Amino acid sequence: MDWHDLAYFVCLVEQQTLTACAEQLGVQHSTVSRRIERLEQALSLTLFDRLGKRYILTKEGELLYAQAAEVQKEIVTFERMAIDQNAMQGNVVISAPPVLANEVLIAELPAFRERYPDILLHVHGDVHFSDLYRKEADIALRLSRPTQNDLLIRTISHVNYGFFAHRGYIEHTPIEQWQLIEFQANARLFNWLQNLIHQHSYPVIFSSNDLYVTYSSVCQQLGIAILPYFLAAKNPALLPIDPVDRTVMTMHEIAATAANHAHIDKQAIPLVQSQPLYIVMHPDVRRSARVRIVAEWLGSVFGR
Template sequence: MQNLIAEMNWDDIRVFVALVRAGSLSLAGRALNVEHSTVVRRMDALEKALGLRLFDRLPRGWQLTVEGEQLFSRAEQMDECAHALLRDASEGAALSGTVRISALPAFSTAFLAPRLAALQERWSPITLELIGETRMASLTRREADLALRVGRPQDPSLVVRPLGALGYGLFAHEDYLARHAPQDWRFIGFDDSLRDAPEQQWLDRYRAQRPYSVKGNSALTLHQAALGGLGIALLPHYLAAGSAGLAPIASDPPPPRRDLWLVIHPEVRRSARVQLIAQLVTDVVSAASNLLCPSS
């Protein structure tokens, strides 16, 4: 078997597939941009290497033998894999193309988008797809090239990189705090789809028996509800910072921090465009570490 593989010219497989698809020597030669005599020579070499007769060479044309028919589907698969390999190699070496990033909606919208926009000249040949979603996109199924996760993924097949931490705090509109004593506070939190999130569990304990006024499945919704004066919200610092009218509320113990991870599927991590975007995401997160998780 090893001797057979060593003797075989893999380009002959391509010619074999082209000949079967074209149906004639002349059409195959035209498709391959070679003389039909070259096609004949390649098929002679392939049959010799395999030790099989692939075609009955009849006056009215070449017809596949039973052995040829059996091998054609395998040869077609090999030809398609070779084209895919070359295509992936070409795309991997180029900066043009698309990179899809999956992240929580608030982080994608309020943090990543404006900061990557400021660096557009560094990635302008690339099309970015910023996918804001609370579900865990499957990198194994190539639903995204990169993902930002709170909490370390447990899938051992993925490449993970720690980026830092996200800090949270209690916030409410200053007018709401002026009108309501703490015992009368109403709260803004996640709905049941996110009831197991550590920050939501902390808020459930903190509020005790005090009621919720609004629930949602995105920190963006909670943020807008707090700005509208609907109660006390637990928000990531990057989202609450700079929001006119929102006032921080001290709490003891403080809300939990969440570790932030960059996740990449190993099949795409060597792509030049994926590497570039991964580095830019790392840079903008590192530069904003004090905003994302203030030390005090």
């Protein structure tokens, strides 16, 4: 029995189709099918019932799945520990929200490369959590705190969000006709936005779960929206606004609310929302010198 076949078994249980499993593992779907058949032959068991394209666990498969998932974790751990942990060369995979990868990390890569030429960074712009247990990433940057208790989690910065509108939109749109672009990908920010909609009767022109789409929509003067300050700063024509008074905010107001996250008392609508940025690692990879170097570098980049 090839113990690596367990990775295909566990993945197929979770993904349910050969195509989705193959995409997850970066292989052809025929490879997944062949590995599963080989595992079933080695165990003399039928692990799945085939229902169309879906693979559903049999009773025998259900009994083995939990144990197989634990064994797979142990195999990944063993492989990590077998690598030369002190090597100052090799690959480090970073999973980060696309906006942070594009707007912050990419600009810092040349300096990192110059200082550590033998460490090759792979930056994955992921919206969803990468599985650190399966080594899909060595380090993850996340704006939501993971729920797994055995991961190493540290807050390295905060991202400030505010309401923004284009200067042209403010100048040419009567304030009673201001409309909202709804950003839906972040529960905390979405709830913040819903408070504004309900308390002040803002019409929603459209919704998006993509921050870049939201940003482009504000740049195209379609309405006002929640944006991170570092992204809005790319376009000097985007101005921070007070969505309650429907006025442009002063730098004094921005600094005051960002510093203490105060709710300027306008029916409990905060003008600036701060969200923690977490760096997340599996405990095993912390032993790697190159991963520690990259983690420290990320802390310095986002902690400025």
